[in-house]
Amino acid sequence: MSSASTSISFVDLTALHAPLHEDITLAIRRVLERSNFILGNEVQEFEESFASYCGVPHAVGVDSGFSALELALRGLGVGPGDEVVTVAHTFYATGAAIKACGAEPVFVDIDPSSYTMDPSSLEAALSERTRAVIPVHIYGQVADMDPIVEFCRRNDLWLIEDAAQAHGATYRGQKAGSFGDAAAFSFYPTKNLGALGDAGAVTTPHKDLAERLKVLRNCGQKEKNVHEVFGFNRRLDTLQAAVLKIKLEYLDEWNRLRGKLALLYNDLLSSIEEVQNPLVKDQNEHVYHLYVIQTKDRNLIAQEISKRGVQNGIHYPTPLHQQEPFKGADRRGLSVTESVTGRILSLPMHPYLTEVQVQNVAAALKESLIQKES
Numbered sequence: 611m612s613s614a615s616t617s618i619s620f621v622d623l624t625a626l627h628a629p630l631h632e633d634i635t636l637a638i639r640r641v642l643e644r645s646n647f648i649l650g651n652e653v654q655e656f657e658e659s660f661a662s663y664c665g666v667p668h669a670v671g672v673d674s675g676f677s678a679l680e681l682a683l684r685g686l687g688v689g690p691g692d693e694v695v696t697v698a699h700t701f702y703a704t705g706a707a708i709k710a711c712g713a714e715p716v717f718v719d720i721d722p723s724s725y726t727m728d729p730s731s732l733e734a735a736l737s738e739r740t741r742a743v744i745p746v747h748i749y750g751q752v753a754d755m756d757p758i759v760e761f762c763r764r765n766d767l768w769l770i771e772d773a774a775q776a777h778g779a780t781y782r783g784q785k786a787g788s789f790g791d792a793a794a795f796s797f798y799p800t801k802n803l804g805a806l807g808d809a810g811a812v813t814t815p816h817k818d819l820a821e822r823l824k825v826l827r828n829c830g831q832k833e834k835n836v837h838e839v840f841g842f843n844r845r846l847d848t849l850q851a852a853v854l855k856i857k858l859e860y861l862d863e864w865n866r867l868r869g870k871l872a873l874l875y876n877d878l879l880s881s882i883e884e885v886q887n888p889l890v891k892d893q894n895e896h897v898y899h900l901y902v903i904q905t906k907d908r909n910l911i912a913q914e915i916s917k918r919g920v921q922n923g924i925h926y927p928t929p930l931h932q933q934e935p936f937k938g939a940d941r942r943g944l945s946v947t948e949s950v951t952g953r954i955l956s957l958p959m960h961p962y963l964t965e966v967q968v969q970n971v972a973a974a975l976k977e978s979l980i981q982k983e984s
């Protein structure tokens with residue numbers, strides 16, 4: 611085995627940033643020269659560019675995706691006594707943001723092919739206390755929004771998208787982040803659009819919500835030293851905004867490269883009977899934040915491909931309702947959620963992965979399956 615020398619990274623931020631060193635350094639130097647570190651011009655400039663990219667009137671920069679979710683909920687008035695319907699097949703922050711604002715999550719199941727919220731599970735999750743629904747565009751594919759939007763309208767509920775993995779993804783040609791009353795984005799470094807540290811944003815069609823969010827993220831102040839509401843320190847740093855503005859220009863090209871690599875993976879893996887490729891619904895354009903397959907004996911296969919130098923991950927190994935902070939949470943039939951967590955496996959995916967590396971991942975997977983048989 612020649613694994614060590616040919617190790618294939620799961621993500622490669624060094625390769626991603628290499629062509630941008632000069633631009634990023636200049637942008638950082640400009641901020642340093644002005645020393646406008648808190649809510650400098652770059653924050654508003656990035657917010658405007660990002661809102662326009664998503665096809666929404668407003669974007670408000672915050673310090674993480676977690677804050678984006680929590681402040682969106684708080685800004686819409688969701689709090690103690692309220693229930694928010696979401697999925698358990700997601701990252702911790704989706705559920706934690708609901709608890710952070712004092713509300714309770716109600717977990718519903720996912721669609722077995724797209725891994726996104728199953729719209730047919732919503733009706734049973736509705737109660738007198740339901741205030742909002744948070745679908746998650748997991749792995750880079752937008753949830754089935756038509757029935758979800760319709761359900762929220764009919765029941766007078768807020769719709770908040772968790773778009774932390776879906777920058778640039780579309781559903782019927784419409785961009786992630788433009789379907790609901792608010793959408794939360796994360797710019798965690800490994801996301802399709804990432805900062806050089808933690809950052810996030812809320813997009814919204816509502817001007818009044820955007821204004822409330824700007825107050826909430828800034829210690830409740832509209833005016834200095836006048837704290838008109840109970841706010842927090844959740845601002846987006848000027849430095850991060852300056853870097854994000856540069857990186858936003860490359861997002862479409864990076865997403866295109868991810869899509870191309872995914873097609874190659876699909877092609878190479880389609881002949882392996884034991885492997886189920888990611889499925890993309892007709893109306894969707896997937897941006898492959900993660901390339902996730904399903905396979906039997908997942909833990910063994912993960913171990914075998916690791917031995918062959920292929921980094922991999924599981925997103926996520928334990929659904930939220932089985933994690934300690936959510937143990938008592940309300941849930942509705944999570945059989946699909948529970949069955950996929952034992953079978954999913956995320957393979958290396960980033961814009962600068964080479965075709966040869968994808969071929970090597972596919973070969974390692976084939977070898978591992980043969981190994982397992984023998």
Ligand SMILES: *Cc1c(COP(=O)(O)O)cnc(C)c1O
Nearest residue numbers: 674675676701703704774796798
């Ligand atoms: C990354 C992520 C978040 C949280 O983002 P942070 O910036 O890490 O706080 C929320 N939801 C999903 C689905 C994510 O992948």
